[in-house]
Amino acid sequence: MTRILEGPRDWPHILLRETPTPTGASAPDPTDLDAAVRAGAFDGLKRAVRDLGPTATIATISEARLRGRGGAGFPAGEKWRACVEQRSQVRYVVANGYGADPASGTDRLLLETNPYAVIEGLAIAAFAVGATEAWLVVRAGDDAFVRRLESAVGQASDAGFVGPDLLGSGRELTIHVATVEGAYMLGEETVLLKALEGRRGQPEQRPPYPAERGLFGRPTVVQNVATLAAVPWIVVHGAAAFAAVGSPSSPGTVLVAVRGPRGEGVAEIPLGTPLRALVDLVGGVEAGHTLKALLVGGPSGGLLPADLLDTPYDFESLRAAGAHVGSGSIVAVDERACVVDLARLLTRFCADEACGKTIPCRIGLRRVGEIGDRITSGRSRPTDLQLLADLAHDVAASGLCDHERLATLPFTSGMRYFGEELDDHLVRSSCPAGVCHPIAVPAGAAARA
Amino acid sequence: MKNILPGLGIARGMALTLNRFFQPKATIRYPEAPVNEASRFRGRLQLLYDEYGTLKCETCFQCAQACPIECIDMGGVDTKNRYHIHWGPPETYGERREESALRRSGRTVPDAAYIHFDAIDLGPVDAILEENEYDPKRMLPILEAVQATYGYLPVAALKRISHTTGAWYAMIYGTATYYGHLSFEPPAIRAAADAGAPVTQSGAAATGGPTPTGGPTPTFRASERSYLGALDAALGAGR
Numbered sequence: 001m002t003r004i005l006e007g008p009r010d011w012p013h014i015l016l017r018e019t020p021t022p023t024g025a026s027a028p029d030p031t032d033l034d035a036a037v038r039a040g041a042f043d044g045l046k047r048a049v050r051d052l053g054p055t056a057t058i059a060t061i062s063e064a065r066l067r068g069r070g071g072a073g074f075p076a077g078e079k080w081r082a083c084v085e086q087r088s089q090v091r092y093v094v095a096n097g098y099g100a101d102p103a104s105g106t107d108r109l110l111l112e113t114n115p116y117a118v119i120e121g122l123a124i125a126a127f128a129v130g131a132t133e134a135w136l137v138v139r140a141g142d143d144a145f146v147r148r149l150e151s152a153v154g155q156a157s158d159a160g161f162v163g164p165d166l167l168g169s170g171r172e173l174t175i176h177v178a179t180v181e182g183a184y185m186l187g188e189e190t191v192l193l194k195a196l197e198g199r200r201g202q203p204e205q206r207p208p209y210p211a212e213r214g215l216f217g218r219p220t221v222v223q224n225v226a227t228l229a230a231v232p233w234i235v236v237h238g239a240a241a242f243a244a245v246g247s248p249s250s251p252g253t254v255l256v257a258v259r260g261p262r263g264e265g266v267a268e269i270p271l272g273t274p275l276r277a278l279v280d281l282v283g284g285v286e287a288g289h290t291l292k293a294l295l296v297g298g299p300s301g302g303l304l305p306a307d308l309l310d311t312p313y314d315f316e317s318l319r320a321a322g323a324h325v326g327s328g329s330i331v332a333v334d335e336r337a338c339v340v341d342l343a344r345l346l347t348r349f350c351a352d353e354a355c356g357k358t359i360p361c362r363i364g365l366r367r368v369g370e371i372g373d374r375i376t377s378g379r380s381r382p383t384d385l386q387l388l389a390d391l392a393h394d395v396a397a398s399g400l401c402d403h404e405r406l407a408t409l410p411f412t413s414g415m416r417y418f419g420e421e422l423d424d425h426l427v428r429s430s431c432p433a434g435v436c437h438p439i440a441v442p443a444g445a446a447a448r449a
Numbered sequence: 450m451k452n453i454l455p456g457l458g459i460a461r462g463m464a465l466t467l468n469r470f471f472q473p474k475a476t477i478r479y480p481e482a483p484v485n486e487a488s489r490f491r492g493r494l495q496l497l498y499d500e501y502g503t504l505k506c507e508t509c510f511q512c513a514q515a516c517p518i519e520c521i522d523m524g525g526v527d528t529k530n531r532y533h534i535h536w537g538p539p540e541t542y543g544e545r546r547e548e549s550a551l552r553r554s555g556r557t558v559p560d561a562a563y564i565h566f567d568a569i570d571l572g573p574v575d576a577i578l579e580e581n582e583y584d585p586k587r588m589l590p591i592l593e594a595v596q597a598t599y600g601y602l603p604v605a606a607l608k609r610i611s612h613t614t615g616a617w618y619a620m621i622y623g624t625a626t627y628y629g630h631l632s633f634e635p636p637a638i639r640a641a642a643d644a645g646a647p648v649t650q651s652g653a654a655a656t657g658g659p660t661p662t663g664g665p666t667p668t669f670r671a672s673e674r675s676y677l678g679a680l681d682a683a684l685g686a687g688r
């Protein structure tokens with residue numbers, strides 16, 4: 001069961017609702033519209049429609065400097081403005097709740113506990129850019145979950161918050177709940193749009209960005225569900241209040257899925273929180289052991305050493321350190337884990353899931369993984385380290401989508417911070433963690449293998 | 450201006466054309482140095498083999514898709530040797546090409562031993578297509594419904610979908626092979642293949658899985674299971 005981790009009292013709740021005090025009363029059903037409205041749901045939409053109007057709504061979001069929570073951190077306000085500036089009769093908004101990384105349950109948890117925040121954010125975005133149709137896309141597989149979402153959308157529509165006459169404004173907004181499944185890449189925005197069009201899921205060259213030419217060729221705003229869930233709060237409390245939370249370049253809160261040897265869960269944290277505080281949320285490592293590495297960003301995340309625990313969790317700081325926000329997943333491992341082996345398995349996953357459209361991605365990632373296989377099994381060649389560095393650089397530099405730009409991070413960050421451990425495998429034929437068996441075999445046998 | 454002097458536009462155009470005569474030729478070498486090709490050269494496309502003797506072509510169709518005059522046509526059995534495909538609109542040259550490719554591969558057409566050619570009752574496919582208004586934009590729901598009916602995607606069904614929706618056969622094939630939950634193998638074969646896949650672990654269900662409101666554990670694909678397994682191992686599961 002995904003546990004919600006509570007941080008210090010002064011961490012604000014923007015995305016997740018305050019957990020009810022454990023006084024025996026069972027938590028209210030999150031899909032109960034009346035209860036949600038009593039708690040303030042759709043106040044933001046009312047304000048956007050009745051007081052602000054589309055232009056001022058976009059200005060508010062820009063002023064709040066809300067950045068995409070899907071990983072890339074692109075300013076939401078800019079995306080909406082780009083969409084509005086297109087000459088088109090039809091525009092769409094797509095909420096990306098696919099949750100590509102199976103180790104990060106953040107989007108799912110948000111949709112389960114606070115579905116109306118996402119629906120309201122979607123409605124505000126659609127109102128601001130003038131879209132009449134919107135999609136809420138989630139991963140298929142759990143029918144009950146999808147039905148709950150459909151029921152929430154249905155209730156909001158029956159109550160007139162969305163539907164043929166959005167809050168009496170005369171505008172129309174139809175929200176479809178769509179399910180997709182079958183590939184990791186479906187989380188990527190252009191792939192997600194392809195899936196909605198019923199096509200093979202391979203990313204598209206950008207520009208044109210989806211905000212210019214997206215779903216069925218129409219200007220489309222694609223936004224992560226957590227980005228949308230922050231929108232109503234901003235509209236109600238104002239841009240300044242939002243910008244005051246978190247770090248100056250990345251305001252607001254995000255959801256992270258933290259896992260350590262002693263516990264795991266999802267937490268809402270202000271951006272800019274040091275990584276140390278996140279590891280503390282799950283109780284750090286077991287007594288007698290030391291924290292060795294943090295995998296930050298999911299399967300294509302970076303492996304950061306324990307001395308970078310003071311790095312703030314925000315878009316720029318993580319990129320500079322060699323990791324990224326990505327799926328919001330953070331995994332803390334102690335000294336009994338082998339960083340090289342982990343990087344190898346992560347790369348294999350990234351190669352398995354590559355869409356096959358660009359050749360450096362399709363073949364390069366596979367070769368990077370094979371170098372990892374050789375290093376961990378003692379069959380490495382003298383040139384492997386240089387080849388790994390060159391190949392990783394070339395794959396990242398020729399990326400069509402962010403997957404291949406980032407998928408080499410486990411190895412590049414591993415080389416940057418854990419060179420000693422790599423040397424142990426390559427030169428001394430030993431694995432300090434005792435996970436791999438890099439036993440050298442005679443050169444002739446290695447060549448035949 | 451244009452209206453005042455009739456014919457000025459034509460004169461301007463001709464002047465531009467004339468101007469070109471005095472400019473250096475943009476074409477390099479040709480026709481001064483004609484290409485010296487072999488007498489039997491037909492501009493034939495050739496697929497190359499790598500050092501292990503496997504075809505380098507991954508049947509990705511990028512070249513056929515990119516070719517401006519659609520002169521590249523491909524047919525044959527795909528890299529996993531399970532299904533034959535071609536590029537091009539349905540019911541055209543490509544369709545016959547594919548059959549001839551199959552013949553050249555030594556099999557008869559249709560081949561009873563080749564399970565994908567088993568004759569099936571296409572009634573349910575037609576019903577599904579009708580329901581989806583023969584709309585190629587609804588390809589995923591169509592394919593999912595076909596798989597739900599037959600347990601897998603039979604070739605005959607894909608052909609029917611191609612012929613009735615007008616979607617290119619190769620496009621449908623591309624879509625069908627891309628999505629991990631769609632399959633060309635009947636469930637029994639699929640289960641056997643899946644059993645050999647890396648096995649799951651304890652923690653996988655914990656993060657992606659049961660939810661505060663108590664949903665069932667989603668099923669993960671094999672690659673996702675090995676990724677989650679790698680994390681579990683690093684975290685010390687089974688230590």
Ligand SMILES: Cc1cc2nc3c(=O)[nH]c(=O)nc-3n(C[C@H](O)[C@H](O)[C@H](O)COP(=O)(O)O)c2cc1C
Binds near residue numbers: 097187
């Ligand atoms: C391989 C890959 C997987 C992704 N998976 C997701 C995902 O599961 N959910 C998501 O919201 N964004 C995902 N993204 C990011 C999206 O491409 C896109 O940037 C995002 O949905 C835009 O919304 P935002 O600006 O609100 O972040 C992924 C990107 C890549 C390259």
Ligand code: SF4
Binds near residue numbers: 505506507509511
């Ligand atoms: S189908 Fe793809 S791999 Fe094969 S020759 Fe064409 S471009 Fe190359």
Ligand code: FES
Binds near residue numbers: 353
């Ligand atoms: S282009 Fe294929 S995964 Fe990025």
